[in-house]
Amino acid sequence: MxxxxxxxxxxxxxxxxxxxxQIALCPNNHEVHVYKKDxxxxxxxxxxxxxxxxxxxxxxxxxxxxIVTCGADRNAYVWTLKEGAWKPTLVILRINRxxxxxxxxxxxxxxxxxxxxxxxxxxxxxxxxxxxxxKHIKKPIRSTILSLDWHPNNVLLAAGSCDFKxxxxxxxxxxxxxxxxxxxxxxxxxxxxMLFESxxxxxxxxxxxxxxxxxxxxxxxxxxxxxxxxxxSTVSVAEGGKTSTVNSLSSETLPLLxxxxxxxxxxxxxxxxxxxxxxxxxxAKGSLTFGGKLDIPKQAAQKGISARERxxxxxRRASETQSTEKDVNTLHKNSISQxxxxxxxxxxxxKFCTTGMDGxxxxxxVKTLASAMKDLKIV
Amino acid sequence: xxxxxVSDRFRKVDVDEYDENxxxxxxxxxxxxxxxxxxxxxxxxxxxxxxxxxxxxxxNPPINTKNQTTKERAELLVVKVLSSFKSSDxxxxxxxxxxxEVDLLMKYIYRGFEKPSDNSSAVLLQWHxxxxxxxxxxxxxxxxxxxxxx
Numbered sequence: 001m002x003x004x005x006x007x008x009x010x011x012x013x014x015x016x017x018x019x020x021x022q023i024a025l026c027p028n029n030h031e032v033h034v035y036k037k038d039x040x041x042x043x044x045x046x047x048x049x050x051x052x053x054x055x056x057x058x059x060x061x062x063x064x065x066x067i068v069t070c071g072a073d074r075n076a077y078v079w080t081l082k083e084g085a086w087k088p089t090l091v092i093l094r095i096n097r098x099x100x101x102x103x104x105x106x107x108x109x110x111x112x113x114x115x116x117x118x119x120x121x122x123x124x125x126x127x128x129x130x131x132x133x134x135k136h137i138k139k140p141i142r143s144t145i146l147s148l149d150w151h152p153n154n155v156l157l158a159a160g161s162c163d164f165k166x167x168x169x170x171x172x173x174x175x176x177x178x179x180x181x182x183x184x185x186x187x188x189x190x191x192x193x194m195l196f197e198s199x200x201x202x203x204x205x206x207x208x209x210x211x212x213x214x215x216x217x218x219x220x221x222x223x224x225x226x227x228x229x230x231x232x233s234t235v236s237v238a239e240g241g242k243t244s245t246v247n248s249l250s251s252e253t254l255p256l257l258x259x260x261x262x263x264x265x266x267x268x269x270x271x272x273x274x275x276x277x278x279x280x281x282x283x284a285k286g287s288l289t290f291g292g293k294l295d296i297p298k299q300a301a302q303k304g305i306s307a308r309e310r311x312x313x314x315x316r317r318a319s320e321t322q323s324t325e326k327d328v329n330t331l332h333k334n335s336i337s338q339x340x341x342x343x344x345x346x347x348x349x350x351k352f353c354t355t356g357m358d359g360x361x362x363x364x365x366v367k368t369l370a371s372a373m374k375d376l377k378i379v
Numbered sequence: 380x381x382x383x384x385v386s387d388r389f390r391k392v393d394v395d396e397y398d399e400n401x402x403x404x405x406x407x408x409x410x411x412x413x414x415x416x417x418x419x420x421x422x423x424x425x426x427x428x429x430x431x432x433x434x435x436x437x438x439n440p441p442i443n444t445k446n447q448t449t450k451e452r453a454e455l456l457v458v459k460v461l462s463s464f465k466s467s468d469x470x471x472x473x474x475x476x477x478x479x480e481v482d483l484l485m486k487y488i489y490r491g492f493e494k495p496s497d498n499s500s501a502v503l504l505q506w507h508x509x510x511x512x513x514x515x516x517x518x519x520x521x522x523x524x525x526x527x528x529x
Contacts, residue, residue: 118400142400142402143402163402164526211521211524211525211526212520212524231520231524232520232521232524232525233516233517233520233521234521250478250482250517250518250521251515251517252514252515252516252517252518253515253516253517254516254517254520255520
């Protein structure tokens with residue numbers, strides 16, 4: 001696995017360009033830095049300075065090569081590359097709290113911004129006035145939107161919120177697209193219509209739906225499955241059409257902050273435990289199981305301990321062993337906050353990337369992981 | 380400069396209560412939740428069926444009800460059952476619980492920590508160690524993030 005330490009500060013968010021030669025990230029301040037791969041090194045080539053508050057979300061549209069950023073200053077900017085420099089265009093979001101996350105739609109003609117104003121701003125470009133206009137999705141969101149993900153049909157939008165629910169909305173904008181065909185999530189999709197809400201009535205006191213903030217949502221490649229992670233250490237999957245049953249798994253780990261599908265049946269999630277974890281979803285049985293911890297631990301060399309060291313350890317930490325179990329022997333030294341698929345898409349992912357609060361970025365190779373961990377099954 | 384000679388009681392008003400968009404937890408009808416069946420649990424304890432008593436006391440948790448006395452009664456009952464186990468039996472007992480029951484047990488343990496009495500904390504600590512081995516830190520996270528407490 002390739003681990004590169006960019007900074008000492010946390011990486012708030014990151015986004016890759018189309019050929020994965022450049023990465024845009026926010027070094028926990030008001031700016032966005034763009035790094036270019038230079039053999040084995042990364043060199044900073046651009047600094048995008050326009051925000052007045054911390055940049056909370058970055059997304060890079062692969063085909064149209066535009067970057068959209070959103071920040072705690074309640075603004076979003078669309079950056080286009082002109083003559084070798086990135087030029088910002090302000091987007092009026094009409095929100096009165098910080099923006100938290102932003103995502104381009106698959107066709108890149110719209111983007112959605114989640115904010116602390118308890119609403120989602122869906123923005124599209126209005127040709128006649130040459131500016132970005134936004135429409136709001138408000139009901140029935142009751143708290144901050146923490147994460148967004150678009151369905152492949154460019155219309156449906158999943159939103160994870162601090163009111164403990166994960167929802168699917170329609171973000172159909174008639175000015176920029178045709179009416180969408182029916183999907184397993186529903187067929188009537190006017191703008192703002194909610195097609196799915198997790199934790200609906202009938203959810204027993206078993207895990208899922210009701211415990212924690214929804215940190216991250218992700219549609220599968222086909223769009224038929226939706227996965228989300230929640231702050232009560234659960235990960236859940238819902239299938240369009242069978243939304244009465246949501247399958248959740250209460251994990252034994254600390255809460256997971258980000259999740260992505262790597263095949264139609266496998267998810268990788270990561271969070272406060274500093275290592276990515278694999279989950280396998282069985283559609284036929286409707287079950288979600290823990291697949292394995294995806295981190296190759298460093299070979300802990302347990303050399304013989306001298307008597308002096310043994311007594312020193314006893315004195316210091318009441319244990320004779322060299323290292324306590326709490327030693328961080330994972331690649332990331334702090335929580336992983338974002339995960340992105342690099343190669344292969346969400347149905348045949350071969351490489352994915354994680355960034356975290358340790359300022360480092362790690363690129364994971366799925367084949368290497370599968371061969372290193374023999375019981376790992378990526379279906 | 381105007382001097383405020385009128386009463387300043389308005390400063391003690393909690394304005395968040397009047398915000399129409401204030402987040403309110405969903406009210407779930409919990410009036411029929413009476414907590415675990417005391418009689419049944421007592422019978423099982425007297426018979427010496429410890430594991431049975433444990434399963435019985437973990438049934439029907441008063442999660443949805445707002446009745447504080449029900450919750451306290453349930454808690455006392457649980458602590459009574461937990462205290463009547465021998466230390467060596469605790470691990471096996473925890474092993475016989477499923478995931479949901481382990482989470483529920485953790486919730487009762489932490490609630491028991493809030494109001495220690497006699498020897499209860501020591502006993503609860505032993506149970507906590509065994510439950511942690513099975514449920515992991517995830518079960519503790521679920522105690523902390525649960526909106527509906529027992």
